[in-house]
Amino acid sequence: MGRAVPRVVVLGAGFGGLQCARRLAGEAFDVTIVDRNNYHLFTPLLYQVASCLLAPTEIAAPLRKVFRHADNVHVHVGDVTGVDLDQREVSLDGGERLAYDHLVIATGSTTNFFGNESVASHALGLKDLGEAVNLRNHVLETLERAAHADGDERAALLTFCIVGGGPTGVEYAGALAELVRLVLPLEYPELQVAHVRIVLIEMGERVLASFHPSLGRYAARELEHLGVEVLLGASVQSFDSERVQLDGARVIPSRTVVWTAGVRPAELAAPVSAERTRRGRLVVDERLRVVGHPEVRAIGDIAAAVDADGKELPMVSPPAMQAGRYVAADLLGRAPKRFHYRDKGNLATIGRRAAVCEIGRLRLRGFIAWLTWLVVHIYYLIGFENRAAVMFRWSWYYVRYERPVRAVIHSDRAVGADRAVRAGSDYDPPVP
């Protein structure tokens, strides 16, 4: 249409979308990045928010701040209600429409409950910041209730089930075990650490299935040292908020199930009429273009990009970041004709001093792996200008062995009705 500058709309400000938009900053494109949140979330540290070590905002970089100096990148906070691939237009919940010349779909993934409605209704997730704060509140409130409960009720309150032996489940189980061991002896004279059960439930035959088996075995041993029961080959049939029903008639009385057992590609509010794989990921070609729509790219968890062997890339952040950078380079005409994913390795922590790390054939464990984890995560806190503050806080609490973020804060209580009732009595203060 004779426009001098092509319009790029990026849907999603996760690792993929953010990288793509950052690489287009200052270039001859008019970029709009859309997300329902006003921040980019550093998800690898979510479990630290859930376990009282970091404040939620310490792992959330405000998008407008990230793109403060990029005049050609606009931030739009809102939900996508429709994508019209033929009209090349995105609709948003505020009624706005964004026309594009290039669309980058980077909407990520959501928790997969595999159709289990009882779990979906009663389990806690650990996939976004609201869920992490909910989980922190729930665990702290459960400990308070346990302090004044007895017998079976106390036992159920002190039993925490974590489902899924992937990195999220392992890292949260380790952090929760440490929280309990740190906080209980000093601050809960009513409770004993020995009465707390933390159960990590994994359907497969080992934890950290994406790592070498020796590292998975090491992680399980380390978790057990921290007091975590690792239950392998077990799957959750149902959870009614009081009892966890496992396969084979086993039952665990528990008030807490944290579900980290799977993710699935996010659905857009209005489905994009493009081809998907059986698992729901968008089919893309070797340049990450959606089939039939060369002006539409899909990256990260939502897209079924493949590696050199034709295997689908895992739903984790490194492929998303690399794909985001590739798409930006491709739009700028500086990319090779094929997206090539470079697997730089795998990292997971188990508590405060142990970790596993796999870089090509190199396998590290223990403190050296933990240090590697620390350096990598601090390095990748990109766009976070409070990186120094977070580092300071980490080292401070590492030295002091502390868990600072422990206030239970409920901020979304319905106020209207309740307030009105309270106001009604204001004219006449109670004078019994």
Next chain:
Amino acid sequence: MGRAVPRVVVLGAGFGGLQCARRLAGEAFDVTIVDRNNYHLFTPLLYQVASCLLAPTEIAAPLRKVFRHADNVHVHVGDVTGVDLDQREVSLDGGERLAYDHLVIATGSTTNFFGNESVASHALGLKDLGEAVNLRNHVLETLERAAHADGDERAALLTFCIVGGGPTGVEYAGALAELVRLVLPLEYPELQVAHVRIVLIEMGERVLASFHPSLGRYAARELEHLGVEVLLGASVQSFDSERVQLDGARVIPSRTVVWTAGVRPAELAAPVSAERTRRGRLVVDERLRVVGHPEVRAIGDIAAAVDADGKELPMVSPPAMQAGRYVAADLLGRAPKRFHYRDKGNLATIGRRAAVCEIGRLRLRGFIAWLTWLVVHIYYLIGFENRAAVMFRWSWYYVRYERPVRAVIHSDRAVGADRAVRAGSDYDPPVP
């Protein structure tokens, strides 16, 4: 009954209750401190949470941590459902009952809407941590909506009304004005600072009525320098979430009313059958004992303690703290026969470099008052072991002129129904 150690129950872990329990730590009393929150809140900095400068947990000291080394002080998180003065027993929402030999009522105050139901239903408060986070979320979401709105709607979205010219209203108005001036030019290219209206509405003839008139005038001038409209002698008749109706038929189209215009003594779920003043405060004698119940003390906002001239003490933190210390000393037999309140002065900030400060006849304003404010507030962050971290953060952001805490986080969404619906589609991922 021959018990060796008298039982003290302290209701409320605000400034009064906390001081009292801390002074009884390590003494020959069995103390239980009860609060509905698991933390003590440093309320003087609430406005900094609402204006994106501090994270909520930075001004919340976990109670169990505060009393970690006090073996004779027990923390009980819960709501009080009844106080039986004859049986000397407190009931809690979990069904527990706490018998006492001495009761200290320190339940504080709550927002006073003076019976105005429309305001109570639609205005935002700034009295607890949940409200501060709600307010922060609301302001940030309102700016996002304004970025994509036009005309009258944009103008209403950009109009922020703050009702009440006391320290809370003045401090929040100044901090909000600074937030807007800091963030908008750099990060909201769609919006202009000049289009933002911040209106401070005060019923009386000046702001900061508890200070010397010259300091109130200075504060109003400083607010106006920051771009705040100070509306004196004006009162809010109603607010329907779109229009603020003032007396005299004046109307301000606005989506935001922050209500800081008054507090009133908190009500206990079950009213205590003790004498109250017309404003609802418990009548106490010169040793802060509730009339007819020498074993019951009341301190802080809930109690109508008087100064040497017989004037009721204001509902602010210093009298509560002094009364808490007095009651502890009195229980220990180390106090004079009469509680004597020492007014150490008054402090309020207006933005980042200005403040007013009144100590006896000494009146300070400007940067020197601001420094005084800073030193006093850091000093009084008692029980906060992260004081060093907060200081670090303050100085860091002071130098960098930043507002770090800007993620909109909703953590109390009802998940059950929504989750179940989403789970239903998991078996069959959408394959259009």
